Amino acid sequence: MRWSTCASTSSSSTPARRAPRVSNTITARWRARSSAGRASSTSAATRAFAFPFDDVALAAFDDVPRDVAATALTSVGAYAWVKAFDVLAERGTFASVTSRKLVHVTSGTFFACTWPLFSSSPSARWFAAVIPLAQGVRLFGIGSGLIKNASAVRAVSREGGREELLKGPLYYTACLAACCATYWRASPIGIVAVAMMCGGDGFADIIGRRFGRGNALPWNAEKSFAGSAGFVCGGFGAASALLAYFHLFGFIDVSASTYAATLVIATVCAIVESLPIASVVDDNFTVTACAIACGALLY
Numbered sequence: 001m002r003w004s005t006c007a008s009t010s011s012s013s014t015p016a017r018r019a020p021r022v023s024n025t026i027t028a029r030w031r032a033r034s035s036a037g038r039a040s041s042t043s044a045a046t047r048a049f050a051f052p053f054d055d056v057a058l059a060a061f062d063d064v065p066r067d068v069a070a071t072a073l074t075s076v077g078a079y080a081w082v083k084a085f086d087v088l089a090e091r092g093t094f095a096s097v098t099s100r101k102l103v104h105v106t107s108g109t110f111f112a113c114t115w116p117l118f119s120s121s122p123s124a125r126w127f128a129a130v131i132p133l134a135q136g137v138r139l140f141g142i143g144s145g146l147i148k149n150a151s152a153v154r155a156v157s158r159e160g161g162r163e164e165l166l167k168g169p170l171y172y173t174a175c176l177a178a179c180c181a182t183y184w185r186a187s188p189i190g191i192v193a194v195a196m197m198c199g200g201d202g203f204a205d206i207i208g209r210r211f212g213r214g215n216a217l218p219w220n221a222e223k224s225f226a227g228s229a230g231f232v233c234g235g236f237g238a239a240s241a242l243l244a245y246f247h248l249f250g251f252i253d254v255s256a257s258t259y260a261a262t263l264v265i266a267t268v269c270a271i272v273e274s275l276p277i278a279s280v281v282d283d284n285f286t287v288t289a290c291a292i293a294c295g296a297l298l299y
Contacts (some may be wrong), residue, residue: 081121107172109194131174144145191242195242197284197287199234202211208224219275222276261298
């Protein structure tokens with residue numbers, strides 16, 4: 001009877017039944033908070049390792065600090081890139097002409113490839129445009145004699161004169177800044193214009209010097225069919241790569257018709273580059289303007 005009474009009392013006791021429920025509730029809450037903390041830490045670590053190409057990670061930054069950081073990072077990279085060619089030219093690794101054209105081909109395309117680092121703010125393009133403008137100021141300083149840099153002169157000039165930096169190389173930086181500020185990364189026009197100026201004009205000179213003997217153009221003995229073919233291949237190749245690159249980041253949409261139009265633009269720009277007008281208007285201007293005009297019609 002005592003055992004029955006105790007059992008009945010124990011089984012009917014409210015605290016005895018509720019105690020485990022309270023404990024389980026507290027444990028469940030603790031586990032949920034711990035899991036959320038681990039998830040937050042994992043997410044933070046993932047965002048950290050995703051920098052600088054993951055838009056989700058970069059969204060955590062305010063626009064201005066992000067653009068300032070991107071400008072600083074790109075400026076350092078651009079300076080190091082050009083400086084590397086300065087050193088190679090100083091050591092005699094490349095001839096002055098070859099070094100100059102390698103800088104011409106790679107510097108602008110490198111700069112365009114850094115555009116995804118910048119924010120979606122309307123002011124981001126102006127931060128990016130500062131980079132070629134700053135390089136232009138440097139070239140002006142060297143070309144005018146305000147800055148002494150013999151290795152830069154050897155790397156960028158045709159014949160070793162510092163005054164040459166005040167022409168083609170300076171115009172090159174101006175065209176880069178204009179394409180960046182005007183069209184930015186949301187339009188294929190500026191992207192293709194940069195590619196034609198860099199890849200097209202650059203490879204036209206490299207291929208023309210190597211394979212241009214004996215196939216001069218009828219309307220310009222200083223240009224060749226080989227050089228013009230190099231322009232089309234180099235311009236179309238560089239433009240196609242950049243278009244695919246910006247499409248990958250979701251900035252532009254591309255299709256087969258986009259690439260077909262780009263091939264037409266490369267061909268027209270090659271014809272314009274071959275005209276005997278280089279003594280009047282620099283190729284950097286004519287090629288860029290031609291690419292923009294054609295792009296406005298075809299894209």
